[in-house]
Amino acid sequence: ESEDFVVKPGTNIMFDCHGTKNQYCWDGGKTWLVEDQPSRLYGRISRATAEAMNEIQSLMRPGVRIAQIQETSQRTFQQMEVPQHESVLTYFHGLGMSHADVEALVADDSDPNWALKEGMVIAAHLLCPGNERERCWIEEVFVVKEGGSEPLFTWGNDLLYNR
Secondary structure, three states: OOOOOOOOOOOEEEEEEEEEEOOEEEEEEEEEEOOOOOOHHHHHHHHHHHHHHHHHHHHOOOOOEHHHHHHHHHHHHHHOOOOOHHHOEEEEEEOOOOOOHHHHHHHOOOOOOOEOOOOOEEEEEEEEOOOOOOOEEEEEEEEOOOOOOEEOOOOOOOOEEOO
16 A cells, blocks of 8 residues: 555554664664554554464574574464464574675575674564454564563564543
């Protein structure tokens, strides 16, 4: 759809924020339920999204491989009986001088199932697709540490909505 539209009550919209500060790229965002209360289904989807991102944060330790984190994320949505659990996307990229490092991995024929290392700064993206009332997306930047990662943003993983 067009990027210029009226945001209606009940719409789930994510402000995907990319930026550069001092020539260092960052990436983050979170879904906002506009002027409405979550439906029973969307409540389950948003809880699954928050729980999966909490698990991602906990799993992001040195030596853990990306595929393990992706499998755990997928399983969370399945266990919480989210209808579109098979379509959930969980992906990661580093931060730095370019937002194109995923493409660089492919061009270099690098292993897409890389292992995390202490001190890595990684953008984690979690998308549960759906229509404008069901989709849920969250992006967070983490610093990989022993015992679990540390988030860059302070917004947490719970649903944002007008109360």
